[in-house]
Amino acid sequence: MTDQRPSQPATQTGQPHDRPQWNIASSGETATLRLSGQWTVDDGVPLELPADALTKAAHGASHLSIDTSGLGQWDSSLVSFLWNARQSTEKAGLTFDTAQLPDGVQRLIALLPPAPQPPATPHAHVPNPFQDAGAFTIASLEEVGAVTLLGVDTAKGSAKALSGHGGMRLRDLLTNISDAGPSALLIVLVVNFLVGAILAFVGAVQLQKFSADIYVANLVGIACVRELAAVMTAIIMAGRTGGAYAARIATMLGNEEIDALQVFGIPISSYILLPSVLALMLMMPLLYLYGCLASILGGYTVAVVMLPDITGTGYLHQTWDAVDLHQFEFGFIKSIVFATMIGLTSCRIGLKAGRSAADVGTAATSAVVVGIVGVIALDAVFAVIADVIGI
Amino acid sequence: MNPSASSLPAPSDRTRGDVLLSLRDVTIGYGKKVIQKNISMDVKRGSIFAIMGGSGCGKSTLLRAMIGLLRPQSGTYTVDGDEYWTGPDSHRTALNRRFGVLFQSGALWSSMTVGDNVALPLEMFTRLDDEMIRRLVELKLGLVGMSHAIDLMPSEISGGMKKRAGLARAMALDPDVLFFDEPSAGLDPITSARLDDLILTLRDGLGATIVIVSHELPSLFTIADDGIFLDAETHTPIAHGSPRDLRDHSTNPMVHAFMHREASTDAPPAEPATKGTNSNGH
Structure with missing residues (x-):
């Protein structure tokens, strides 16, 4: 999943072996999230884009574009960060513009739901000693009956x-x-x-x-x-x-x-x-x-x-x-x-x-x-x- | 095929009525959970009928209801005019003698040889002598190209061979109806194509009616004459017709996407359905 295409050289702030970094610059209606460095799991990446930082930096902007010109190698950790960034952006009322992202990242982001789906809650069992004892007794009697029938057969x-x-x-x-x-x-x-x-x-x-x-x-x-x-x-x-x-x-x-x-x-x-x-x-x-x-x-x-x-x-x-x-x-x-x-x-x-x-x-x-x-x-x-x- | 009609279970009168199996408003499920509802379909005598649908839609569950392993929650199921689920167990057992089933895994009885697997139903339900049973077993295994494996244990043969041996066992009592649960699953394309040829040959040679559960499209297009398409989301059948007709004419987005192996279920270009019909529109 690592993208090493030469069309994505790490220029500007990007030295290929830099630690992963992000910053947000705002200009009128457009805020730009600039990514640079190596976004791989081994290098320890930021986990999320803090909502308050986004609100503060992108004040007055209506959409967030992403500049990846300084981006070096990347893997799932970048996708995870961007997924979180998309949620924060949309929560802040901005449009998340993925057009500048590498093609592979765009496709992976498109696959993801707007936010992680809450895990299905297992059916909660409220303990009721009388009910449980009754159910156990009935089940035991049913088993005795079933074994007896097997014996008859x-x-x-x-x-x-x-x-x-x-x-x-x-x-x-x-x-x-x-x-x-x-x-x-x-x-x-x-x-x-x-x-x-x-x-x-x-x-x-x-x-x-x-x-x-x-x-x-x-x-x-x-x-x-x-x-x-x-x-x-x-x-x-x-x-x-x-x-x-x-x-x-x-x-x-x-x-x-x-x-x-x-x-x-x-x-x-x-x-x-x-x-x-x-x-x-x-x-x-x-x-x-x-x-x-x-x-x-x-x-x-x-x-x-x-x-x-x-x-x-x-x-x-x-x-x-x-x-x-x-x-x-x-x-x-x-x-x-x-x-x-x-x-x-x-x-x-x-x-x-x-x-x-x-x-x-x-x-x-x-x-x-x-x-x-x-x-x-x-x-x-x-x-x-x-x-x-x-x- | 039937060397001793007086000893084998009485063959059914294959001239009675055009419809052999009929379901009306059948609902199937486990406990209170409904898997499929409002299933109405007719399986014509001598046809190859496909039960289609995506994974988890209830195809195998419907098959289990049709062979007596799962009682439907409601509705009626008749076999040659006899209501299957009414009456005592012996009634269903008698009707099941007209069925042969090839399970997904082959389901050979692992404690006995391939030959004994085919022989057991003959030993249980006929009064044929051992020599005649041996000949019949060789014949059934020969029909599926497995006569060499008569003395092998199921653990000694491959997955494809297990399916063919399972088919030989399913044919042991010369059934009127053969049920196949995912016959091509886990088989390579060549073995799968050979199994399709075998199914067609058996249908033509034995005059058996075949009900097949599958989502192997090439196989379905090759062999099936009629079918039903079950939908996992609405829990109802959404189309009836042969797989080829559904492929060429169905306007239902789900059916269209399934038949054309498309990831998207967007509506296909409007085209009149001439043969394959959508359930809610026919």
Whole structure:
């Protein structure tokens, strides 16, 4: 944008490397704004033409012409100054004459509006706690309804698939199973092993005081089988698989793949939801059992290493006595419920995401957060139910 | 094209009436926001109908309403005399079987091969055996010059190839109407011209009706027989007619500027509109 045409030599006051300067001279009806020097950003240019200076210098004039005979190089900074000068001139009731300006500057000035347009004010949200709480409640209930409907649709799709008339592709189910199950084995092992080990470590320190070392096995076994293995595995799956489902579906939405399914009349519940949710429902109980073994192994390792009075066989025998089948059944059922909740909510969050890249990230984050909070909330509900029915 | 009429969805009776798609006083928008209102237009059977207008005027939104992805705020939309937006979802799903849509990005399902993309609608809605489906998929991909890509994933092919594969998928169920959303967007001029030729060949060969959303003027002048011009400022259609007629005869400044790629919307020299007509004057 720098104009270096030889037709614009810096003569008179203009030495090519001068700092940018302006002055106004008035002669009768005409005031002249004289520009000289280098008007480039690097040289630090004046930002504006003060209105009072213009009024004082151009007193009695009716129009302002511009003399650029001393102007050296220029860039956007000159255009910015002249735009401001035009506003000040017109405010002072003078005509702004651009005829003497370099052709490029004239064209740029002509593109600009009379003054910078005020930024659009965003819709102001006046906080109203009652209204906000009501809106949040309604939105939450709507989401619960939407997830329930998705669940019903998925169950219907499942029934159709079992009868051989469903739209689910076996290949999609197997791919989802592979992603949700075998691929998660290592992280489930590591997390549950460490949880079991930490419990054993904390328990051992306390129980040694009462010479009740052997009950470390009870502590680890019951806590993990009944609660922690199911909850920790579900949290891992919410972060790993739930986030992936939401991101994948949100990306499909952005790529118009969901639109294409809808136009063909291919049910999204059968084609996308069913293989995803079913894979989680099939894999989560197995991962729960695997997590139980990992956490018991973690407790075993710490107990055998830390507690000299406990043998490996004794620890396993104590665990066998402490954990009955009902505890496993309870954890097993919980893991299926957790899987259903994580699958449905993450698919729902993906389906209602926007179509931009940022929306994909938001959907993945929301799915993880909702999944983890949902798992813990559901676990609390299970705790109450277990208390009521006396498990 | 239809090797097993008993297995494929029943083809429509293409002799019924001259008008296949009809909109009357349709208003489209999102929530309370109106994008376009007072849209009335008829798409004749076997024609190539262009939805034109500047960026952001609502062309793609109108297309979404016509293919069932967005319920209009008001007005009536009929497909071969059937009201599209009345009745249960199954009614629209049945009518959609007569549609094929090529989305702007191709919208191939990314988790499956190009061949599986074309095969899925056939697997879902027909009782053809695998061998017959494979042959039909090869045929559709062959028509768009993509038979070599049958086992490739969408991520392994170029943007132009994705559009052609998307077109093959749109034709999977031998639709009566093909909808194209910006088919030439992002394509080089040669690929774009080839796609135009393909669209004309398909229209002539299959007897399909085509609705195309585009602002690619050379493409529109080449292929479209009829059209509607949507205005972003008034939120209404401001002209009806074929792109060529609108280019040559429209006196509407906005339409004239658009058709002649002019930056200014100053009024053109007065000239009687013989074929292309302005909405408010016809």
